[in-house]
Amino acid sequence: MIKLHHVQYGRSFRVLWLLEEIGVETFGGLEVIEHRIGTKEMADSELGRVSPAVRIPAIEMETETGTLAMSESGAIVEYLTERFAPSLGRGVDDSERAAYLQWIHYAETQASLIENLNLQMVFLRPPAKPSPSVIKLQVARLKQTLRGLEAGLQHEWLLESGFSAADVMQGFNLFAAPFFVRMDEFPKISAYKARMEQRAAHQRSVAREGAQRFYAQSFYPVPEA
Structure with a gap:
């Protein structure tokens, strides 16, 4: 086990x-x-x-x-x-190997930004206050990674050949990012996320997780200075 x-x-x-x-x-x-x-x-x-x-x-x-x-x-x-x-996966001799590895690790660039926003916006408790300047910068950086993902979605999945573990790496990111970034400008990502949610394995994972208990509100705007 x-x-x-x-x-x-x-x-x-x-x-x-x-x-x-x-x-x-x-x-x-x-x-x-x-x-x-x-x-x-x-x-x-x-x-x-x-x-x-x-x-x-x-x-x-x-x-x-x-x-x-x-x-x-x-x-x-x-x-x-x-x-x-x-x-x-994509083996060392596969023509998509480099793209596969790139997307695997791109996901962690996004996740580190989400983690910082979680720390600032969710974990901090009064009297501590998040810095509006820092939050604005982190949100801008997260949006840029989403723009890169939007541009990279040229096929149904990240790789032309089909679904891979690189797509799995995006599962956490696309759950969390909408709490900090309005997703209206990312139609390809929204459709991509919907395809993820249609997979039986994804549905089993979500069923195991249950309703999320981390975020207290549906969206966290940049705080006022």
């Missing part, structure tokens, strides 16, 4: 969705260990044993050579794809 250290609709959603795409029966089942972000629980838990930075996601699984522990969503997605679902 594979264990996934997880926070609802965080970066670990990427791994959860990928496991559903692969089929959790491939691993003899899935145990999801839920963590509470924004509390001391993560630091006080056993998470540090498998994640040096004490962050999610992290996985534990048995292999022929012993127990494997991994963290970092991109690394986990690449490893699981190469080992268990090569059709969702």
Whole structure:
């Protein structure tokens, strides 16, 4: 059985969705260990044993050579794809290999901006206040990454050959970005997100997650100075 250290609709959603795409029966089942972000629980838990930075996601699984522990969503997605679902990856000799890797890591550029906005807009509590200048800059940077994604969506999925783990990496991003950026100017992304949501594995992942419990409002505008 594979264990996934997880926070609802965080970066670990990427791994959860990928496991559903692969089929959790491939691993003899899935145990999801839920963590509470924004509390001391993560630091006080056993998470540090498998994640040096004490962050999610992290996985534990048995292999022929012993127990494997991994963290970092991109690394986990690449490893699981190469080992268990090569059709969702692109091999070293594939003509789309460079584009595949580019999109895998592009997703983390976006995610780092979303994380900063989460910290400023969701985690800060009175009397602390987010900086309007910083928020405005972070939102502008996130919008630029979305413009890049919009321009890059020339096909049904990120790669011309079809759905891949690079698309899975966008699952967390496209859930979270609309809380900070109005998506009206990104019609291709909106259609792309709708295609994601039609996939049976994505639907199973969302059903497992349930209603989101992180964001207290549907949109977080840049605060006034």
